[in-house]
Amino acid sequence: MAAFLRLELIRLVRTPTYLIYLIIFPVVMYLMFVHVLNVGGPNPGQARSFYMISMATYGAIGMALFSASRIALERQIGWTRTLAVTPLAPRTYVISKLLAGTIAVPAAVVLVLASGVLLGGVRLTLAQWVLIVALLWLGSIPFAALGVGIGYVTKVESSQGLTVGLYFTLAILGGLWYPVELFPAAVRTIAEYSPAYFAGDLGWRVVADQAPRLSSIGALAAWALIFGVFAVWRYGRAAR
Amino acid sequence: MAETVISLTDLRKSYGSVTAVDGLDLRIERGQKVAILGPNGAGKSTLLNMVLGLLAPDSGELSVLGGSPKTALTKGRMGAMLQDGGLVDEVTVGEMARAMAALYPKARPVEDALAIAGLSELRDRRVGRLSGGQKQRVRFAMALVGDPELLIFDEPTVGMDVEGRRDFWKEASSLTAGGDTVIFATHYLAEADSYADRVVLLAKGRVVADGSIATIKSLVPFKVVECTLSIADVSVMNDLPGVTSARTRGERVILHSTDSDATLRALMDKYPDAHEFEVGGVDLEDAFVALTHGEG
Numbered sequence: 001m002a003a004f005l006r007l008e009l010i011r012l013v014r015t016p017t018y019l020i021y022l023i024i025f026p027v028v029m030y031l032m033f034v035h036v037l038n039v040g041g042p043n044p045g046q047a048r049s050f051y052m053i054s055m056a057t058y059g060a061i062g063m064a065l066f067s068a069s070r071i072a073l074e075r076q077i078g079w080t081r082t083l084a085v086t087p088l089a090p091r092t093y094v095i096s097k098l099l100a101g102t103i104a105v106p107a108a109v110v111l112v113l114a115s116g117v118l119l120g121g122v123r124l125t126l127a128q129w130v131l132i133v134a135l136l137w138l139g140s141i142p143f144a145a146l147g148v149g150i151g152y153v154t155k156v157e158s159s160q161g162l163t164v165g166l167y168f169t170l171a172i173l174g175g176l177w178y179p180v181e182l183f184p185a186a187v188r189t190i191a192e193y194s195p196a197y198f199a200g201d202l203g204w205r206v207v208a209d210q211a212p213r214l215s216s217i218g219a220l221a222a223w224a225l226i227f228g229v230f231a232v233w234r235y236g237r238a239a240r
Numbered sequence: 241m242a243e244t245v246i247s248l249t250d251l252r253k254s255y256g257s258v259t260a261v262d263g264l265d266l267r268i269e270r271g272q273k274v275a276i277l278g279p280n281g282a283g284k285s286t287l288l289n290m291v292l293g294l295l296a297p298d299s300g301e302l303s304v305l306g307g308s309p310k311t312a313l314t315k316g317r318m319g320a321m322l323q324d325g326g327l328v329d330e331v332t333v334g335e336m337a338r339a340m341a342a343l344y345p346k347a348r349p350v351e352d353a354l355a356i357a358g359l360s361e362l363r364d365r366r367v368g369r370l371s372g373g374q375k376q377r378v379r380f381a382m383a384l385v386g387d388p389e390l391l392i393f394d395e396p397t398v399g400m401d402v403e404g405r406r407d408f409w410k411e412a413s414s415l416t417a418g419g420d421t422v423i424f425a426t427h428y429l430a431e432a433d434s435y436a437d438r439v440v441l442l443a444k445g446r447v448v449a450d451g452s453i454a455t456i457k458s459l460v461p462f463k464v465v466e467c468t469l470s471i472a473d474v475s476v477m478n479d480l481p482g483v484t485s486a487r488t489r490g491e492r493v494i495l496h497s498t499d500s501d502a503t504l505r506a507l508m509d510k511y512p513d514a515h516e517f518e519v520g521g522v523d524l525e526d527a528f529v530a531l532t533h534g535e536g
Contacts, residue, residue: 003342014330078326085320087343
């Protein structure tokens, strides 16, 4: 499995457009929010750390979601068929893809955090920085499971559209682009149960000098379970 | 008695209303080099995919190396080159081969596998930059890197040039000289002729002929009579005794005859201009067409 995971990581770092999209895009959006749009009005410092977390979360869930959903592409080109006639168990293949995707998550997170420090003037303790990276990594897990499910549900053309659509929808609904406090009340209620909101909430609490809510971790575990069941179901069907 | 490597009994597989494999019985022994031939749609790929465990049969018994295909694959005892087996473009040939070798319990040294497949000089090239024929060699390297005792090739030389095909079969022959079993499907009858020691001919999902090349040829009840002759309408030749089909190739008239002596006598008698006669047995292609009723 280690050798196969290595192959996955090599592939990941050699797909620059894909990596740039997933790592650079959140940074660019961060700069747009805090420097061009000047969101936050009376309290720019708070807005800068809030959006740093929002965009780091956005980067983390994108990395997890897209890495896993690329299974659809690999099914289309026949790579999974090639692997099917080797001793590699299909389950090991999926786990390797999940690991490769999640190993890349901190890369996306750290770049946004660095721009928060260098360009947003955010200052936190070392413990807080480490905690944020760890929590966002944790928060990306349900999205990796969702990505695997998408990878086994669709053909490649529709999978890319579906992944992008779900990515934006879940990010916006989770308050990563605009805080859920600005949403109409009914939408806000739904938003506060969506997976990206719980992932963001873990980090927002840290920059607000509060302890992360255990309920958010529990809710993320529930979402991971829901998406995991979906992934296992689709995977099982495709394997037959 | 030689050990049975693959045993298929009354195997059946349909896709909706289309029957791909229709009650197929086949037993393959260790060390045999078996060519699976047949027209498109005869069930060649379906058969190989069931042997590889990629497709489940609707009914019938299937045993590979004394167990299920999955067990044979998991233990690294069976390797395959698939027709539609994709590769990933971002990695180099060497990286790919190393990752694959690591999956097998008793893999060959990676350098050996690359050398056998003729890839040593392409080791550091990315798979995405290879030609179709070179990619086919990468698939070959992936099939053999685990040193399996049973090799399955589905149309292995598609996309290769003439030289590449010759090299492939040369390497495949020396690779399997030690008693490995090879089963391959091909469209190139010459490959079956020069490499296989047993030919299984499929048509409509059934075995229509099974044996050595000579056996297959002898199953065809006609000979080929040829001569040089200018003739406007070759179909009149069908009236000669014994003739079952007549065609031309340039100035040559080519007849299939169930009684070549009678055909030849009548031909000389009726067409004094005819010359350069030749009478011979059928080649594998003629046998193939005859036994599969011209569906090639």
